[in-house]
Amino acid sequence: xxxxxxxxxxxxxxxxxxxxxxxVERPTRMAGRRMILLLVP
Numbered sequence: 001x002x003x004x005x006x007x008x009x010x011x012x013x014x015x016x017x018x019x020x021x022x023x024v025e026r027p028t029r030m031a032g033r034r035m036i037l038l039l040v041p
Contacts, residue, residue: 004035011037 011028015037026038 004030007035011035015039 008028015022015024015028018039022039022041024037025040026036028035028037030036
């Protein structure tokens with residue numbers, strides 16, 4: 001991924017906005033070329 005840092009920042013921002021509705025089950029991580037964040041209600 002060329003701009004992985006921007007993707008990470010975007011996922012962190014989404015997590016902050018939704019923290020009252022969602023819980024982070026697995027933090028942001030890279031899996032090959034994909035960035036994964038697992039959220040649960």
